[in-house]
Amino acid sequence: MSRSHFSRSPRGNQDPTFTRTHSHSHSSSNPINTLGLPSPPPNGRRSSMGVEVRGMRRLEQRRNMEESHYLACNARAQNYNPPVDLRLLDYVSSYDNNLMCAICRCPFVDPVILNECDHCFCRACIRQCWNTNTTYTPLGPRGDCPTCRTPAKLGPRSATSKILVNLVDELIVQCPRKDDGCKAEVRRCEVQDHVNIYCGYTLIECTGKDCTDPVRRKDAAQSCLHYGASCLLCHKELQQWKLEAHWRSECPDRRVHCEMCKSPVFHRELEMHNKETCPAISTPCPGCSSRNKRGHAEAHAKSCTFAKLAPVLLRQQERLDEQEAAQKEMSRKLEVLEGGFTNMQGILFPSQEVENADRRSGDSNHIPYLRRSLVSPENADADAPTNDFAGFDWNFSAADVRHDGASSAETFQNGMASPPTRAAPAVPGPRPDDLPEPFSSDFDLASPPTFPPSGPYASPLHHLLSMHESLRDEMTRITSALSELDGRHSMQILNENLRTREEISYLAAQTAGLQRQMHWFTSAQLQRQQGRSPTPGASGSALGGAMMDAGAGAGVEAAVGAVSTAATALRGAARMVNVGGSASGVGMRRGTSEEGRTKL
Amino acid sequence: MASMSSKRLQKELTKIQGTLPPGITLVSAPDLREWVMDISIIDNPIYPPNETYRMRFSFSPSYPIEAPEVVFVVLAAPERKIPIHPHIYSNGIICLDLLDSQGWSPVHNVESVCISIQSMLAGNTKAERPPGDAEFVRSNRQRPRDINFLYHDPKV
Ligand SMILES: [Zn+2]
Ligand SMILES: [Zn+2]
Ligand SMILES: [Zn+2]
Numbered sequence A: 001m002s003r004s005h006f007s008r009s010p011r012g013n014q015d016p017t018f019t020r021t022h023s024h025s026h027s028s029s030n031p032i033n034t035l036g037l038p039s040p041p042p043n044g045r046r047s048s049m050g051v052e053v054r055g056m057r058r059l060e061q062r063r064n065m066e067e068s069h070y071l072a073c074n075a076r077a078q079n080y081n082p083p084v085d086l087r088l089l090d091y092v093s094s095y096d097n098n099l100m101c102a103i104c105r106c107p108f109v110d111p112v113i114l115n116e117c118d119h120c121f122c123r124a125c126i127r128q129c130w131n132t133n134t135t136y137t138p139l140g141p142r143g144d145c146p147t148c149r150t151p152a153k154l155g156p157r158s159a160t161s162k163i164l165v166n167l168v169d170e171l172i173v174q175c176p177r178k179d180d181g182c183k184a185e186v187r188r189c190e191v192q193d194h195v196n197i198y199c200g201y202t203l204i205e206c207t208g209k210d211c212t213d214p215v216r217r218k219d220a221a222q223s224c225l226h227y228g229a230s231c232l233l234c235h236k237e238l239q240q241w242k243l244e245a246h247w248r249s250e251c252p253d254r255r256v257h258c259e260m261c262k263s264p265v266f267h268r269e270l271e272m273h274n275k276e277t278c279p280a281i282s283t284p285c286p287g288c289s290s291r292n293k294r295g296h297a298e299a300h301a302k303s304c305t306f307a308k309l310a311p312v313l314l315r316q317q318e319r320l321d322e323q324e325a326a327q328k329e330m331s332r333k334l335e336v337l338e339g340g341f342t343n344m345q346g347i348l349f350p351s352q353e354v355e356n357a358d359r360r361s362g363d364s365n366h367i368p369y370l371r372r373s374l375v376s377p378e379n380a381d382a383d384a385p386t387n388d389f390a391g392f393d394w395n396f397s398a399a400d401v402r403h404d405g406a407s408s409a410e411t412f413q414n415g416m417a418s419p420p421t422r423a424a425p426a427v428p429g430p431r432p433d434d435l436p437e438p439f440s441s442d443f444d445l446a447s448p449p450t451f452p453p454s455g456p457y458a459s460p461l462h463h464l465l466s467m468h469e470s471l472r473d474e475m476t477r478i479t480s481a482l483s484e485l486d487g488r489h490s491m492q493i494l495n496e497n498l499r500t501r502e503e504i505s506y507l508a509a510q511t512a513g514l515q516r517q518m519h520w521f522t523s524a525q526l527q528r529q530q531g532r533s534p535t536p537g538a539s540g541s542a543l544g545g546a547m548m549d550a551g552a553g554a555g556v557e558a559a560v561g562a563v564s565t566a567a568t569a570l571r572g573a574a575r576m577v578n579v580g581g582s583a584s585g586v587g588m589r590r591g592t593s594e595e596g597r598t599k600l
Numbered sequence B: 001m002a003s004m005s006s007k008r009l010q011k012e013l014t015k016i017q018g019t020l021p022p023g024i025t026l027v028s029a030p031d032l033r034e035w036v037m038d039i040s041i042i043d044n045p046i047y048p049p050n051e052t053y054r055m056r057f058s059f060s061p062s063y064p065i066e067a068p069e070v071v072f073v074v075l076a077a078p079e080r081k082i083p084i085h086p087h088i089y090s091n092g093i094i095c096l097d098l099l100d101s102q103g104w105s106p107v108h109n110v111e112s113v114c115i116s117i118q119s120m121l122a123g124n125t126k127a128e129r130p131p132g133d134a135e136f137v138r139s140n141r142q143r144p145r146d147i148n149f150l151y152h153d154p155k156v
């Protein structure tokens, strides 16, 4: 606004006539103006009146034209060069994060500090933020602080420290027209001046005659560049003044030099080249740890033995990973199995302590497997892998026993439900004849002291018997628990029944009371009617009284009947409860039967 | 304003490409309109640690002033599911007050939104969908930002 005022007046001053007529036309209405400005010569005034009026009109028109032209120019200039938004600049100098606005993440531009919470934002940022979610208020922009949500408002001049403003204004920025080619780097507070006055890439109005198109400031010294031309390479039709920009950043057929490899590349291929084909971009050798430029990669691959081996190594690596995964899986399984075995041992051991003595004393000599336990441990170890000669009879006896054990296990299984199936895998256990050699160690691990001769059981049969014993124990425990539960259950039902019966007897007493009251009411009514009947005299009335009597009597009778029906129903309910109680107690042994028989 | 949004997103992108908190990764940011992020939740038994969830951020031209639209997306390969949470519908829409026009503040950014969602999931104790999930998923044709969620549970 102030700029337009400033530049207008010199223009007007160039034309003395203009100034004069201007002052003249307003002289009558505005005497102050006349005092300050030179007045027209008084002598020529009357003689050239008509001429002057016509001239005045012409000048008026010209003035209007000039003004509108000027305004249009100004508007165009504004369009070509909108005011620089400092938040969109690229900063050359690094800046402290504390100088950064939380909304636009740039160094503060015209910072304001909210009085309510001391948070600081760019003035434009905080206004934008509040405009969207609050409507206009006459007290100025207000809203919640974006950082801490304290309700705050923007005062007419919210205080900011001059130091802060200076700090951010001193930062060096790049010219906003750097994409067009301006290499200027200026202090941020000067960037608007740079664009408006100095920058060669700012668009200004063409100096050519009758031409209002924009042109860059550095080209403005040449004559008008607004004529058609075509690009030498791609033959695109353009105006001359745009050619340089086209040449610089658009023309697909222009060759540029790759910054990495210095080779000429077509503009249209530059992106692809940078990403993929540029030989200067280094790639890692698949074998060794060296990185090679793409151009040398092939040569390196020929010489590098590692590169040749790369596919093999890759496969090896894959297999290794697979194996590792498998091994992890196996070790997890093993862990689970070991845990299971220790659990089983824990289950089996306590019963074994009690039974071992009598079992062993009872029939130790007619169990063939026991013989094996007499063999020295190293001998047993020796025959496990090879089993050529000495292994035979052992195997034989072991097989025998296994047979016995298996069949007894089967019968056992038929008799009982689940518990033996859980322990069953342990029974067949070791098979010295068909266990392959590498598994022998596993076997030692897997069936700890339970089975080898050194274990607590002399034979599978003992093992089975002990298991049977423990199961029997379990059975008796369960039976006692069951009977206990049974007793508790019957007690519970009995208590329940007692309470119900009490309630019912209470209800029955209530009903009886009601019945009595009903009777009393009925008799009172009858008496009253009998007392009233002789007063009107005559037989007719007596008849009517009798009739009424009968009617009332019938009604009362019906009511009494209903009450007694209710009573019987109640009694029936009580009986039902009793029957239910006895029915539920059928399976119980004691107490319940006589309980069922007791009457209300 | 469009340029302010792109300027800010550009800055966030360069920062995100540098460092990100554990469990949050930038998958792609093809332009400054739509970003794809992956998050994983480390110490919550509801979410297996090897499972990763994919979020799509869509930015409007008035981005820092206006909240981005954030949804979880389903993908076949690599497998990405919608995490189960009482505030996440099975079509991926997140009911988080940070993301609606009232709760949003321009000082938030992609990273802070990711962290918020991650901590929302990490603190979750109920493996369930919001009430009326099936009905909502069947009937909803609105964009997430146009939905008026009722924040029945103010503590999340
Ligand atoms: Zn700002
Ligand atoms: Zn604040
Ligand atoms: Zn410049």
Ligand SMILES: [Zn+2]
Residues within 6 Å of the ligand: A206, A207, A208, A211, A212, A213, A224, A225, A226
């Ligand atoms: Zn021109």
Ligand SMILES: [Zn+2]
Residues within 6 Å of the ligand: A231, A232, A233, A234, A235, A236, A246, A247, A250, A251, A252, A253, A254
């Ligand atoms: Zn060209």
Ligand SMILES: [Zn+2]
Residues within 6 Å of the ligand: A258, A259, A260, A261, A262, A263, A273, A274, A277, A278, A279, A280
């Ligand atoms: Zn290159």
Ligand SMILES: [Zn+2]
Residues within 6 Å of the ligand: A285, A286, A287, A288, A289, A290, A300, A304, A306, A307
């Ligand atoms: Zn190599």
